[in-house]
Amino acid sequence: MADATPENPAQRLADIRTEMAKAGKIAQRSPDDVALIAVSKTRSADEIRPLLEAGHRHFGENRVQEAATKWPELRAADPDIQLHLIGQLQSNKADDAVALFDCIHSLDRMSLLTALSKAMNKAGKQLPCFIQVNIGEEEQKGGCAIAELPELLEAAKGAGVDVIGLMCIPPADVEPAPYFALLAELAARHGLKQLSMGMSDDFATAIQLGSTHIRVGTALFGART
Numbered sequence: 001m002a003d004a005t006p007e008n009p010a011q012r013l014a015d016i017r018t019e020m021a022k023a024g025k026i027a028q029r030s031p032d033d034v035a036l037i038a039v040s041k042t043r044s045a046d047e048i049r050p051l052l053e054a055g056h057r058h059f060g061e062n063r064v065q066e067a068a069t070k071w072p073e074l075r076a077a078d079p080d081i082q083l084h085l086i087g088q089l090q091s092n093k094a095d096d097a098v099a100l101f102d103c104i105h106s107l108d109r110m111s112l113l114t115a116l117s118k119a120m121n122k123a124g125k126q127l128p129c130f131i132q133v134n135i136g137e138e139e140q141k142g143g144c145a146i147a148e149l150p151e152l153l154e155a156a157k158g159a160g161v162d163v164i165g166l167m168c169i170p171p172a173d174v175e176p177a178p179y180f181a182l183l184a185e186l187a188a189r190h191g192l193k194q195l196s197m198g199m200s201d202d203f204a205t206a207i208q209l210g211s212t213h214i215r216v217g218t219a220l221f222g223a224r225t
């Protein structure tokens with residue numbers, strides 16, 4: 001997919017918007033219901049700027065450290081930027097994450113909930129969070145086990161942390177649709193409205209199954225080297 005995309009990032013953005021609209025139409029959803037998060041991990045400020053100039057405002061990073069080196073300067077020029085943390089977060093980086101980001105997609109365990117809650121109270125800044133679910137029950141993957149989701153949700157409520165939805169990364173190299181459908185079902189069961197699911201290769205499927213936040217890197221910026 002990356003090879004077939006045009007050179008110009010603004011044109012890639014327009015092409016993805018077109019694909020998003022097509023997928024949304026099949027599912028009878030409005031294009032406004034789905035946020036496109038441009039995943040800018042490993043990309044330089046110079047690679048990011050053309051998207052900002054094209055009016056794009058939602059970006060995703062997977063490392064606190066990397067985000068801290070790139071974003072404060074880009075943000076200073078553009079107060080409307082929304083920065084999403086999509087990667088695993090160590091509890092000892094919770095303060096930095098709360099200072100840098102506007103939304104956390106990777107809340108996945110009790111110890112991190114405690115750290116984030118403390119960090120948010122200290123900063124006086126409440127970030128909306130997604131709970132990441134290990135939807136394929138994969139040994140090596142981050143994410144809360146499906147069986148532990150109710151307990152984590154209950155604890156978040158008790159801690160006053162604003163959980164707005166669920167996030168997943170389905171197993172690689174298999175059809176993702178059943179996993180997206182399962183995440184949507186879990187969210188509905190718990191009255192959660194937002195779904196962070198779908199990446200470069202599968203965002204159209206994810207939109208058809210209810211995604212509200214797609215996270216797209218390669219299809220926007222080209223292959224990561």
Ligand SMILES: *Cc1c(COP(=O)(O)O)cnc(C)c1O
Nearest residue numbers: 039062086199200215216217218
């Ligand atoms: C890198 C990454 C993406 C983007 O993946 P692409 O295949 O490049 O679109 C999405 N979500 C998470 C959590 C990631 O780490």
